[in-house]
Amino acid sequence: MVEWTDFERATIQDIFGKMDYEVVGPAALSRCLVVYPWTQRYFGGFGNLYNAAAIASNPMVAAHGKVVLRGLDRAVRNMDDIKGTYAELSVLHSEKLHVDPDNFKLLADCLTIVVAAQLGKDFTGDVQAAFQKFLAVVVSSLGRQYH
Amino acid sequence: MSLTDKDKAAVKALWAKISKSADAIGADALSRMLSVYPQTKTYFSHWPDLSPGSAPVKAHGKKVMGGVALAVSKIDDLTNGLLELSERHAFQMRVDPANFKILSHCILVVVATMFPKDFTPEAHVALDKFLSAAALALSERYR
Numbered sequence: 001m002v003e004w005t006d007f008e009r010a011t012i013q014d015i016f017g018k019m020d021y022e023v024v025g026p027a028a029l030s031r032c033l034v035v036y037p038w039t040q041r042y043f044g045g046f047g048n049l050y051n052a053a054a055i056a057s058n059p060m061v062a063a064h065g066k067v068v069l070r071g072l073d074r075a076v077r078n079m080d081d082i083k084g085t086y087a088e089l090s091v092l093h094s095e096k097l098h099v100d101p102d103n104f105k106l107l108a109d110c111l112t113i114v115v116a117a118q119l120g121k122d123f124t125g126d127v128q129a130a131f132q133k134f135l136a137v138v139v140s141s142l143g144r145q146y147h
Numbered sequence: 148m149s150l151t152d153k154d155k156a157a158v159k160a161l162w163a164k165i166s167k168s169a170d171a172i173g174a175d176a177l178s179r180m181l182s183v184y185p186q187t188k189t190y191f192s193h194w195p196d197l198s199p200g201s202a203p204v205k206a207h208g209k210k211v212m213g214g215v216a217l218a219v220s221k222i223d224d225l226t227n228g229l230l231e232l233s234e235r236h237a238f239q240m241r242v243d244p245a246n247f248k249i250l251s252h253c254i255l256v257v258v259a260t261m262f263p264k265d266f267t268p269e270a271h272v273a274l275d276k277f278l279s280a281a282a283l284a285l286s287e288r289y290r
Binding site for chain 1: 272
């Protein structure tokens, strides 16, 4: 089981509590599609992903960004059993969506950058460590059911 | 994933905006690296003080960003431009090249915190590619 310090718990609840999922989700996903363009392979039906501007204004990307963040919220609410909470989602990503689990880390890094940009100097090294630890557990749990 | 002309232009444009804060960026990135990735502290056991913002950390952050500045100036031929630095990392410092990725990530995070409006997705991809290319050039002489 993952051990969380009081600081880590508080940091995660604080960041996500203040976060606007409707803004951060689309920002993180569209950044991922620009910075790591091979991730576009999973979004063949999303229409125009031709350049950064198209991706940023693509309504399907925005909608999906929100779906992803709402999924992440489940981990925020169940920090003591992220693995169990995500068992079904892991099967979904493996069996139905066929997503290479290496991609989870790429999206996690983009989310880190988006949050860093929003929090500025409040995104201290300790906050970053807590945030990245949380995302690492999420990424690991999402990859858990792959076989 | 080599640097296109567009990437080079984007890197130079971003660098023009951030370079006067290079010392602060270096100090913050290095401090972050040491606390977020504690295994990296093993390379600095000879420093009296590894805490964020300490004198050795600040001085070293400045040095690292000097290397980044050099890489920007040699962006058209990173391998040759960073050859001497590669030799030092390979033979003297013996830094595992996996750590270059870690420090690059910390630099990206710091640039995002300090320049949120300038660090657009396009600037991000260009800088990420550039730091990866620089890391590759730094690994050149390892084996």
